[in-house]
Amino acid sequence: METGLKPKTVITYEGKDVSGDFAPILRGMTFKDFLDGRAGEIEIDLSNREGLFWADWYPDIDDEIHILMGYEGGEMLDAGIFWVDEVSLSGGGAEDACRIRALLLRSSGLGAPVQRRNHAGRAVADIVNEVAETLGCRARGDLSGTWSGIQNETGFRFLNRLACELGRICKVEGTDLIFYPIQQLGQIGQLEIKRGDVIDYDVKDIAAGRLSKCTVKWWDRKSKKQISGTYDARIKGGGEAVRWEEVKSSSEARQKARDYIADRNKSGVEFSLTLLGDVRLRAGVGVRMSGFGRFDDLYYISEATHSDSSSGYTTRVTLQKPPAK
Template sequence: MRKARLNITFEGKDISKEISPYLKTMTYTDFASGKADDLQITLEDTAGLWSGDWFPEKGSKVKAEIVCSAWGALGDVSLSCGTFEVDDITSSGPPAIVTLKAISSMTSTAIKNELKERVWEKISLKQLAQGIAAEHGLSLFFVAEEGAPYGKVTQSKESDLSLLQRYCTSRGLNLKLAEEKVILYQGKLFEEKPPVLTLKKGDGKILTWSFNTRSHNIYRACTVQYFDADKKEYVEHTFTPNNGPRTGQTLVVNKRVESIADAQALAKAELRNVNKDEVKATLSLVGNPLVVAGLNVDVEGYGIFDGTYFIEESRHSLGAGYKTDATLRKVLGY
């Protein structure tokens, strides 16, 4: 029989059976970058167990998994939500309920909060990320073009996470912390991966849909202007993608860079950053463990909006059934 259930481990102990009679809703939100994944569990608490003897401690480790049985064409399939730390607990009523909110493990450590001052010379972005990850006992997941090394990297009253985010943004890379990893990847490379499924209008998988396209602040090209210290002159580089917008203004960026290679990387990154939301979609789906942030899906049957979309955010909810809500953007192709 078609069924979706929650497997949950609390501080290393499987409490799936114990929690099942009290579970009202569970929501797992997964982000492609920039935000910490989160988990929210609402429990019935008429007997006062969850606000009494079973009251969880803040900071406790929780691991969650959505397990689907006989799930249509997917068969038996599951979605590992990851490991979280309990961050917020609310008891309310009537009726009496307890809501646990947890954030992705490792998001509240020194990598985010401790401000530092230091300098690196002749170092690549990957080397920088590897060193910072190792300092915090994390591993590095890196999928991106190496790029030219930086002549100098300066950290001034800035956290390690903020520093990495700044340099990732300038190279058009996405950054995320999850599962005791620093995850750093190039959006363009992930947009080129094959779609994990096709969502077709009328096939019963899509419950509601909304598409939006805009022209405001969409640019045809990007020009980076910088001062070449060796030549003692201003230099500029313009990036115009072959498959970009046919009309529009040129975005001009005045920012200090060290070389023409940095200017090229920055021009591509800045253009992608401003244009990536040109076509967006929000879909509410019959629960689907394949719809995960960072992956691609094909959308068909919606006319001009058809195409391949990158999943920016997915929200998986268990309660009166299993539902997935997704925020997507059409891939740029450059």
């Protein structure tokens, strides 16, 4: 499956283009793009046969790296700006090596102290913007509505939990935290993948944890009445759940129940497949599969791994089915 195109990687380290310096010693690079709950990461695998990384070339934690991947003369994937999180040197019988791992969020932000705060009926936009600022990020997307609850975790973990409870996704992309409804999964930048385009694949149909019915309840102190709402997705083999969450009406309770089911059922039929490198394949993009019989359907990319090595540029993606309308 040759394309005739030459892979190209541009590495900018602390504001300097080091692509030419790294080219003779670059053994491979991987960029992992996640849709939900994790910051994207890169891993750069370099030869240390000349001992460069024992001295001045040794990377410092929180050094800034900007990555572009793609093909010469073609469109490039802007992976974003990363900060060094881990450096490892190895050697022995094989060639000495240096591996640099960097994250889309600074390790200092991910490892910040746990924040404890009561958010009672606050605007979601205010909550998210405050936390995003502490992470050095900008929040955008669907920040509508209000939320009541207790924050008892670090900022990034809290924003992911908040997004799940609101039926949304929190995706890290560059220095942006993007919020959008789970119901939109599969609708963004739809592409078609035919079986003939696939290098290898795995398909799993996962029943564990599948949820069909959920009831959300709350006790209203003013009216001294219980508010409840139930949503039944009628999913075969799915279980039931009851949750206590603050709501003001039965319709709001039913919507929260529906959002909870959608979040719990993100893992169901799951595709993992490898293709020739394609810069369009990013976490969140919709994909329509063709040539897989009963599994021909619309999916979304929950994880994309772009790898450039001696064997060429490949992209491996994990696909999941969007929640039922």
